[in-house]
Amino acid sequence: MELCLLQFLLFLFLASLLICNTIIADQTTKPYVVYMGNSISSQNNIDVDDGQIPESVHLQLLSSIIPSEESERIKLIHHYSHAFSGFSAMLTENEASALSGHDGVVSVFPDPILELHTTRSWDFLDSDLGMKPLATVPRHSSNDIIIALIDTGIWPESPSFRDDGIGKIPSRWKGVCMEGHDFKKSNCNRKLIGARYYNTQDTLNSNKTRTEGAKGSPRDSIGHGTHTASTAAGVFVNNASYYGLAKGTARGGSPSTRIAAYKTCSEEGCSGSTILKAMDDAIRDGVDIISISIGLSSLMQSDYLNDPIAIGAFHAEERGVMVVCSAGNDGPDPYTVVNTAPWIFTVSASNIDRNFRSAVVLGNGKTFQGAGINFSNLTRSTMYSLVFGEEIAAKFAPTSEARNCYPGSLDYTKVAGKIVVCVNDDPNISRRIKKLVLQDARAMGMILVDENNRDVSFDAGAFPFTEIGNLEWHQILHYINSTKNPTATILPTIEVPRYRPAPIVASFSSRGPSSLTENILKPDVMAPGVAILGAMVPKSDEPGSVPIGEKPSLFGIKSGTSMACPHVTGAAAFIKSVHGRWSPSMIKSALMTTATTYNSMKKPVTNSSNYIANPHEMGVGEINPLKALNPGLVFETNIKDYIKFLCYYGYSKKIISSVSKTNVTCPKTSQDLISNINYPSISIQTLKRNQKVKMITRTVTNVGASNATYVAKVHAPEGMVVNVYPNKLVFSKNVKRITYKVSFYAKEAHGGYNFGSLTWLDGRHYVHTVFAVKVQ
Ligand SMILES: *[C@@H]1O[C@H](CO)[C@@H](O)[C@H](O)[C@H]1NC(C)=O
Ligand SMILES: *[C@@H]1O[C@H](CO)[C@@H](O)[C@H](O)[C@H]1NC(C)=O
Ligand SMILES: *[C@@H]1O[C@H](CO)[C@@H](O)[C@H](O)[C@H]1NC(C)=O
Ligand SMILES: *[C@@H]1O[C@H](CO)[C@@H](O)[C@H](O)[C@H]1NC(C)=O
Ligand SMILES: *[C@@H]1O[C@H](CO)[C@@H](O)[C@H](O)[C@H]1NC(C)=O
Ligand SMILES: *[C@@H]1O[C@H](CO)[C@@H](O)[C@H](O)[C@H]1NC(C)=O
Ligand SMILES: *[C@@H]1O[C@H](CO)[C@@H](O)[C@H](O)[C@H]1NC(C)=O
Ligand SMILES: *[C@@H]1O[C@H](CO)[C@@H](O)[C@H](O)[C@H]1NC(C)=O
Ligand SMILES: CC(=O)N[C@H]1CO[C@H](CO)[C@@H](O)[C@@H]1O
Numbered sequence: 171m172e173l174c175l176l177q178f179l180l181f182l183f184l185a186s187l188l189i190c191n192t193i194i195a196d197q198t199t200k201p202y203v204v205y206m207g208n209s210i211s212s213q214n215n216i217d218v219d220d221g222q223i224p225e226s227v228h229l230q231l232l233s234s235i236i237p238s239e240e241s242e243r244i245k246l247i248h249h250y251s252h253a254f255s256g257f258s259a260m261l262t263e264n265e266a267s268a269l270s271g272h273d274g275v276v277s278v279f280p281d282p283i284l285e286l287h288t289t290r291s292w293d294f295l296d297s298d299l300g301m302k303p304l305a306t307v308p309r310h311s312s313n314d315i316i317i318a319l320i321d322t323g324i325w326p327e328s329p330s331f332r333d334d335g336i337g338k339i340p341s342r343w344k345g346v347c348m349e350g351h352d353f354k355k356s357n358c359n360r361k362l363i364g365a366r367y368y369n370t371q372d373t374l375n376s377n378k379t380r381t382e383g384a385k386g387s388p389r390d391s392i393g394h395g396t397h398t399a400s401t402a403a404g405v406f407v408n409n410a411s412y413y414g415l416a417k418g419t420a421r422g423g424s425p426s427t428r429i430a431a432y433k434t435c436s437e438e439g440c441s442g443s444t445i446l447k448a449m450d451d452a453i454r455d456g457v458d459i460i461s462i463s464i465g466l467s468s469l470m471q472s473d474y475l476n477d478p479i480a481i482g483a484f485h486a487e488e489r490g491v492m493v494v495c496s497a498g499n500d501g502p503d504p505y506t507v508v509n510t511a512p513w514i515f516t517v518s519a520s521n522i523d524r525n526f527r528s529a530v531v532l533g534n535g536k537t538f539q540g541a542g543i544n545f546s547n548l549t550r551s552t553m554y555s556l557v558f559g560e561e562i563a564a565k566f567a568p569t570s571e572a573r574n575c576y577p578g579s580l581d582y583t584k585v586a587g588k589i590v591v592c593v594n595d596d597p598n599i600s601r602r603i604k605k606l607v608l609q610d611a612r613a614m615g616m617i618l619v620d621e622n623n624r625d626v627s628f629d630a631g632a633f634p635f636t637e638i639g640n641l642e643w644h645q646i647l648h649y650i651n652s653t654k655n656p657t658a659t660i661l662p663t664i665e666v667p668r669y670r671p672a673p674i675v676a677s678f679s680s681r682g683p684s685s686l687t688e689n690i691l692k693p694d695v696m697a698p699g700v701a702i703l704g705a706m707v708p709k710s711d712e713p714g715s716v717p718i719g720e721k722p723s724l725f726g727i728k729s730g731t732s733m734a735c736p737h738v739t740g741a742a743a744f745i746k747s748v749h750g751r752w753s754p755s756m757i758k759s760a761l762m763t764t765a766t767t768y769n770s771m772k773k774p775v776t777n778s779s780n781y782i783a784n785p786h787e788m789g790v791g792e793i794n795p796l797k798a799l800n801p802g803l804v805f806e807t808n809i810k811d812y813i814k815f816l817c818y819y820g821y822s823k824k825i826i827s828s829v830s831k832t833n834v835t836c837p838k839t840s841q842d843l844i845s846n847i848n849y850p851s852i853s854i855q856t857l858k859r860n861q862k863v864k865m866i867t868r869t870v871t872n873v874g875a876s877n878a879t880y881v882a883k884v885h886a887p888e889g890m891v892v893n894v895y896p897n898k899l900v901f902s903k904n905v906k907r908i909t910y911k912v913s914f915y916a917k918e919a920h921g922g923y924n925f926g927s928l929t930w931l932d933g934r935h936y937v938h939t940v941f942a943v944k945v946q
Contacts, residue, residue, distance in 0.1 A: 199260040201247060201281035203443045204228075205481055206255040206274050207828030208488075223251040231272065232257075235265045248368075248447040252454035253485040258443035276828045279476040282442040286322070286394050286435060287463045287496035287732035314340040315743045316363065316428045317402055317459045318452035319736070320445055321395030323388045323433030324365060326357035328396055328705040328724060330404030331429065333360035345430050345455030350387030361405065364430030366451060368444045388433050393707040395431060397728050398463050400705035402736035403427040403743065407705075407725075427743040430457055440464050442478035449482030452491070458746055459492045459754075461739035463732035465508040468500045471685060475821070475829070480511040484829065487513040488809050492746075492754035494739045496731035497693040498680035502622075502777070504786060510684035510692040512847060513812050515742070515758050518680065518788055519699025519734035520673030521778070525666045526627040526701065528636035530617055532556070532649055533657035540617065540636030540660075541624040548634050553657035554614045555588040558650060562590070570595070575604045575616075585611035589634075589658050591646065594620035601628045601637075609633050615660040619643040622677050622778075626700050626729045631716065634660040671769040675777040675787045676700050679731055682786035683923075683942070687819060688855035689844035691942050694758070695765050696775075696788040697741075699734030701727050741795035748799055749873075753806065756873070760801040762850040763937045765791035784925050790851055790940045802935025803870040803880065803899075805850040818843040852928075852941035854914060859945060863891075863913040870908060870930070870937070872901040880930040880937070882910075887926045889918035890943065894928060916945045 209223055225246065232244045247258040258281055261269070270278040324331070338360065345364030347355050358365055365388035390396045432448035434440050445464065452460050462479055474480040483493035495509035497518045509516050530538045533553050548554075562584040563572035571579035575592035576599055590613045592604050601618060605628075608616045615634030624637040638646070650656045676699055684692040706726030716722050738761065745757050752760075767783075767790070769775050774782045775791065809830070816826045817836035826834045837843070845854050848869050857864055872878055880899040886892040892914055899908045912928060923944050930937040 197262070199243070199262050201258055201441070201443060202261045202266045202269075203258045203277075203279055203281055203446060203478060204231075204256050204269055204275060205250075205277045205279075205446075205475065207276045208485065208831035209251060209253060209255040210831045223255050225249050225251075228255075228257040231269070232259060235261075235268050248443050250446060250450045252450045253489060254450065254481065256446075258446075274828055276825055277475040282466055282470060282478070283439040284442055284445065284464045284466055284479070285439055286392075286730075287465060287499055287735070288394055288728055288730035314428070315426075315459070315747050316340065316343060316430060316457045317461055317739055317743055318364075318430045318432055318448075318455070318457040319395055319399045319402065320432045320434055320448045320452070320460060320462045320464065321390075321398055322392040322435045323367060323390035323395045324362060324399055324429070324431035325390045325393070325396040325705065325707045326353070326359075326362055326365070328400065328404075329407045330396075330400035330705040331359070331362045332405055333362075334405075336360045336405075336426065336428075339363050339428070340456075342456045343428075345451075345457075348388055351389065353387040353389045361403075361429060362431065363428045364455060365433075366431070366448065367433040368447060388431055390431075390433070390707055392435070392437060393726060394435070394463070394728075394732065395433065396707055397702075397704035397726060398461065398732060398736040399429050399431060401702060401733060402461055402739040403429050404705060426747065427740070430455060435464065442466075446478040446482050449479075449486060449493075453486050453489055457491060459494060459739055459742050460486055461494050461736050462509070463496045463730070463735045465496060465498050468498055468506040468508050468680060468685070471508055471510075473686065474511050474816075474819070475825070477511075479509055480514065483511060483514045484812065487754055487812065488830075490753060492742055492757060494735055494742060496735040499678040499730050499732075501679045501681045502677055502787075504681050505683060505685045506680040507682045507684055507692050508680060510686055510690065512690045512807065512815055512849060515695070515738060515754075515761075516693040516789070517699075517731060517735045517738045518693040518696045519676040519678070519729070519731045520696045520775075520788070520792055521676055521700040522672050522698045526663050527666050528634075528663045529661045530636055530638065530642075530646070531659050531661065532646065533653065533655075534649060536645070536649070538638055538642040538646065540638045540642070541627050547632070548615065548659050548661065550659065550661065553659050556591070556646075556650060556656040556658040557584070557588050558591045558647070559593070574599060575607050577603065577607050580607065580611060582611040585613045587612065587614055589613065589615045589617060589660065591617045591619065591643075591650075593643075594618060594623070605630050605633060605635060617646070617658070617660070626676065626678060627727070629727060636660050671771040671773060671776070673698065673769060673775055673792045675775065675783045676729070676731075677778040678729075679734075679787070682789075683853070683855075687841060687844055688944065689841055689853050690815075690847070690849060691785055691789070691851040691853035691940065693789040694851070695738060695762055695790055696792045697734040697737035699731050699737075700729045702729065702733040703727055704733070738793060741793055741798065744795050745798055752804075752873075753808075755807040756804045756871075757798075759804040759806070759850040760798040760873075761793050761795070762790045763803070763805075763939060764794050764797035764801050765789070765938070766794050767791040767938075784923070785851070785940050785942050786923070790938065800874065800935070801937065802872070802874045802878070802932060803930060803937045804873050805848055805868060805939075806871050807848050807850075811847045811849075815844060815847050818847075851939055852912065852943075854941070854943045857914055857916045857943050857945050859916045859919070861916065863915045866912045866914070868910060868912065868939075870899065870910070872906050872908075874932075874935060876901065876903045876906075878932050880932045880935075883929045883931055885927045885929075887919055887924035887943075889916075889920060890924055890926070890945070891915040891917050892926060892928070892941075899930065912941075914941075914943055916943075919943075919945045921945050
């Protein structure tokens with residue numbers, strides 16, 4: 171009964187929203203993206219390499235929609251003309267829907283705001299490069315790989331972007347180094363070969379006048395883009411550290427690689443239309459790999475052709491440009507992974523084998539290890555009063571808020587000089603905000619209780635801070651309850667190397683399966699993304715963020731799938747530098763089939779609650795770039811596979827023809843057939859127990875010695891029968907590609923997802939492929 175009433179109320183609420191919306195919709199304009207598919211125009215016979223659809227074509231289309239008395243609105247915000255066709259413009263809802271019916275228009279959607287994939291609240295630290303140095307780079311490698319970072323721009327003065335010893339810029343480079351506020355052409359060099367920026371302000375909030383200054387420049391004022399670029403391709407920097415933490419040689423995955431920065435994001439986020447423009451530019455400029463540590467919120471994904479990154483990546487892939495993206499930080503719930511199109515390389519995040527510890531010492535002498543980075547100046551010899559936020563609530567403030575140390579919830583007179591315990595019941599208020607509340611109230615330090623996030627060290631600057639789990643909290647609470655004048659202190663952070671097996675799936679890393687289709691396994695792979703040391707913008711924007719007597723650090727520690735993504739970008743560039751002719755899908759396959767599912771203790775990789783991790787958490791495993799140089803066999807996924815994917819997914823023949831500008835004959839629409847795309851992993855959304863076997867086809871290409879014989883080894887989940895036909899693959903000079911089938915029979919398998927693997931072995935290579943099968 172109650173449920174019905176609730177539903178009814180919800181219905182009324184939604185209905186009223188709808189009514190309001192339609193009334194307002196007619197007058198107001200907002201930015202829309204109008205996507206018109208491949209830029210190769212069949213009528214105009216325009217050069218395939220560089221579409222260059224004239225702006226006038228799109229303006230003409232706009233003028234057919236916008237009333238002539240409002241002709242001042244007939245202008246484009248962005249114009250896409252190189253790798254694909256389309257534009258963004260201010261439109262009313264009616265105009266947008268009129269356009270979507272036009273011939274050649276694939277999709278029209280409101281310009282979305284995408285988020286940077288540093289951890290949720292911008293408050294996690296980043297860590298050192300978890301990847302072991304890539305030993306010696308093979309002799310026949312090329313220095314001419316160019317990667318695009320679509321991000322918050324770049325801080326060109328960072329030592330990570332020096333160009334000493336790097337040869338001249340590849341002649342195929344067609345990009346530019348745009349000048350802007352505090353950014354000169356001379357800020358680019360042979361390492362940082364390109365920099366572009368876009369007037370994101372215009373599209374993000376049409377109401378806002380454009381702010382000049384730092385934004386009209388490729389210069390990074392946030393640090394995210396500088397950090398990701400240094401991880402993907404920074405040069406060696408000796409003695410890099412974050413005020414002494416994570417000390418070592420900072421280096422990117424592929425130091426000889428060139429960097430081009432495309433600034434599409436500001437503090438407010440990233441506009442989708444601008445990201446699309448940057449992708450169009452990057453493809454034209456001649457990059458090999460595009461790295462995007464950005465995504466739609468997992469709640470906002472609707473379909474591939476309304477997602478700017480998926481659209482741009484499709485056309486990049488079509489032209490041999492690889493696109494690597496972060497999976498998102500909305501874990502550990504299932505169905506949170508984003509950037510899941512099969513032509514995108516989707517990266518989840520792992521912890522590496524180091525942690526930062528700040529101990530809590532209680533008045534009774536007991537010590538608890540907490541997590542966090544701080545430059546506390548407290549010592550073991552002086553104790554401070556210890557209070558729980560709940561006990562010092564401000565007048566009229568609910569205790570539920572005071573427990574959480576909400577802004578305004580604490581009685582400041584009772585906070586000063588004390589060490590305060592706050593819980594984290596409500597993810598809406600970040601650790602950073604809580605720290606600021608206590609700092610503002612002149613507390614001596616903060617103990618945060620947060621079972622889930624403590625794996626990801628928070629950087630509290632000079633403010634004494636530590637983060638503990640529920641077990642520790644029970645004991646501290648007991649001490650507070652049973653002691654008249656409880657006291658404590660928080661000691662400076664120490665670094666604990668090799669403290670646990672690594673890698674471990676990071677708790678925040680978004681999880682599969684994909685909410686758009688469960689017939690492609692996502693995320694694809696995992697790479698280090700917790701507490702990553704990378705180049706930073708040296709500035710102190712908050713009091714106490716720089717330890718007294720120190721200069722702002724040139725390096726910072728950050729966490730997020732944002733930090734994992736450029737590790738894979740760097741690894742891909744490394745492989746491309748050795749295997750220059752390999753397509754994006756071959757490089758992706760090499761990194762996938764050689765990934766490891768074992769940790770440093772030679773045990774299966776776990777998640778942060780110590781359970782064996784499954785492929786929806788870590789994809790096929792943690793990348794191993796050195797092994798990926800020599801994978802033996804690869805799965806080539808070509809544009810025909812992706813077009814079939816669009817057919818099976820359910821797009822109309824007309825839409826697909828516009829997207830691909832090829833004469834498509836869609837075999838049929840059936841989501842089940844998606845599992846048959848030649849992907850380096852297998853996912854089956856439905857396998858009924860009473861169904862006869864389900865057959866999946868794959869084709870492998872031999873990239874090792876021409877004479878090779880591989881045999882199949884299957885790891886089937888309990889109760890499931892998995893067979894391979896043939897179970898032996900014999901390659902020779904004339905046989906480079908072999909197709910095989912895998913049959914799945916659920917028989918007595920348990921309901922829900924079952925995971926297993928099929929490995930091809932030839933004595934030298936392990937070609938490991940993972941499968942996920944949902945049994946009903
Ligand atoms: C737009 O500007 C007006 C007037 O300055 C202001 O009242 C309104 O809140 C603004 N709207 C948005 C979405 O910022
Ligand atoms: C690096 O640090 C060590 C000691 O911490 C010092 O001896 C050395 O000179 C430093 N090297 C550089 C290049 O700064
Ligand atoms: C620690 O540093 C702060 C300034 O950040 C200073 O006010 C305080 O007196 C110092 N405390 C100790 C115990 O040295
Ligand atoms: C957090 O914020 C969201 C939206 O802003 C709200 O719906 C939700 O109730 C909040 N959560 C809590 C625990 O207050
Ligand atoms: C401590 O006291 C609080 C009430 O102030 C109570 O809710 C809690 O159960 C007590 N905990 C312990 C461990 O004694
Ligand atoms: C770890 O895996 C177990 C078993 O699959 C699951 O119950 C738990 O929620 C997972 N923990 C995290 C943090 O993902
Ligand atoms: C596409 O296919 C249709 C029917 O199969 C045919 O009439 C048309 O000529 C083809 N177009 C091209 C460009 O090949
Ligand atoms: C491959 O095998 C064929 C036939 O067994 C043999 O003639 C040839 O020499 C072998 N090639 C290599 C490179 O081993
Ligand atoms: C790990 C680390 O760098 N800890 C530092 C915390 O702050 C104290 C005092 O500022 C340093 O001595 C520690 O090295």
